[in-house]
Amino acid sequence: SQTIHQWPATLVQPVGSPLSLECTVEGTSNPNLYWYRQAAGRGLQLLFYSVGIGQISSEVPQNLSASRPQDRQFILSSKKLLLSDSGFYLCAWRGPGQGNTGELFFGEGSRLTVL
Amino acid sequence: AQSVAQPEDQVNVAEGNPLTVKCTYSVSGNPYLFWYVQYPNRGLQFLLKYITGDNLVKGSYGFEAEFNKSQTSFHLKKPSALVSDSALYFCAVRDMRSGNTGKLIFGQGTTLQVKP
Numbered sequence: 028s029q030t031i032h033q034w035p036a037t038l039v040q041p042v043g044s045p046l047s048l049e050c051t052v053e054g055t056s057n058p059n060l061y062w063y064r065q066a067a068g069r070g071l072q073l074l075f076y077s078v079g080i081g082q083i084s085s086e087v088p089q090n091l092s093a094s095r096p097q098d099r100q101f102i103l104s105s106k107k108l109l110l111s112d113s114g115f116y117l118c119a120w121r122g123p124g125q126g127n128t129g130e131l132f133f134g135e136g137s138r139l140t141v142l
Numbered sequence: 143a144q145s146v147a148q149p150e151d152q153v154n155v156a157e158g159n160p161l162t163v164k165c166t167y168s169v170s171g172n173p174y175l176f177w178y179v180q181y182p183n184r185g186l187q188f189l190l191k192y193i194t195g196d197n198l199v200k201g202s203y204g205f206e207a208e209f210n211k212s213q214t215s216f217h218l219k220k221p222s223a224l225v226s227d228s229a230l231y232f233c234a235v236r237d238m239r240s241g242n243t244g245k246l247i248f249g250q251g252t253t254l255q256v257k258p
Contacts, residue, residue, distance in 0.1 A: 033185075059244045070250040071186075071232070076243055084243070117185055121244040127236050128193045130176055131246060133185035 029054035033118050033134035040141055046091075046105040048137045050118030053099065058120040060101040061131065062093055065115040077101060113141045144169045146235050148249035155223045155256055163218040163252045165233030174236035175216040176246065177207055179229050186232060192216060203227070223256045230254075 030053045040046060052058050062074045073086045075093035083093050090109050094102045101118060115138050119131040145168045155161045167173055174193050178186040190201025197209045207218045218231060230251045237245040 061245070069230075071248040073245060076245060078243060115183075119186075127174055127238070127242060127244065128191075129244060130188045130191055131186075131244065132188065133178075135185045136183070138183065 029120075029122075029132065031118060031120055031132060031134040033116075033137050035137060036135065037138050038140070040108050040139065042110055042141055043107045046103070046108050046112070046139070048103040048116055048118075048139070050101040050103075050134055051099055052101075052120045055099070055120070055122055057098060057123040059123070060095065061119040061121075062101065062103050063117045063119065063133075065117060065136075066113075071117065075103070108139075108141045110141050113139055115139075144235065144237060144239065144247055146233050146247055146249040148231075148233055148252045150252050151250075152253040152255060155254070157225050157256050157258050158222050161220050161223040161227070161254065161256070163231050163233075163254060165216045165218065165249060166214050167216060167233075167235045168214065169235055169238055171238055173214075173216075174238075175207075175209065176234040176236075177201065177205070177216075177218050178232045178234065179203075180232065180251075181229050189218070223254075225256050225258055228254055228256045 033050050061076045063071045065071050077095045091105050117136045118134040121129045147166045176191045177189040180186045190199050192199045192209045200206045232251050233249040234246040
């Protein structure tokens with residue numbers, strides 16, 4: 028069966044420090060991968076998605092970047108964190124070949140607090 | 143523009159009573175619709191989806207949703223609420239402008255509070 032892992036689960040970082048959140052998927056190949064941010068416990072905003080290794084699409088201009096160095100690994104990064112980067116970051120995947128009908132499966136999230 | 147609206151920030155229901163969480167959508171073409179549930183400090187869990195076929199879709203944990211094309215709605219329902227159903231619920235629609243990327247557009251979420 029497929030599983031998705033995110034770490035760290037919780038992170039407290041000072042303003043201006045770097046960030047690296049990691050997401051890995053097991054049990055599938057060539058998944059579509061997504062990074063969402065949830066602010067204030069409510070709506071979700073799509074930040075990045077990837078349909079393959081090295082292929083990253085950014086949805087909104089921001090202080091963050093994403094990379095996909097391996098098929099099932101998706102990394103969210105920042106060189107210098109801002110207070111506004113605080114939030115709950117969710118990684119999700121969708122299996123290949125599902126067209127537009129397949130649901131997304133989410134990880135347990137990483138809560139980032141920037142002080 | 144494509145969008146999803148969840149008009150209620152919070153829904154309160156007594157345990158054992160039926161519950162409805164509302165969702166309306168705006169997309170071009172046929173919609174692909176999804177419901178997710180989120181417990182505090184957890185990721186989203188998939189409940190059910192409508193792609194085509196019967197307007198009443200059954201999902202996990204006894205939930206179901208009714209697709210109504212004329213009203214552009216996809217309300218989540220459960221005949222008898224449990225205290226453990228208390229959580230944040232998200233409706234989502236497939237972004238049909240994005241090709242085969244699978245992107246979802248989410249509503250703002252509705253908090254369901256089930257009281258004993």
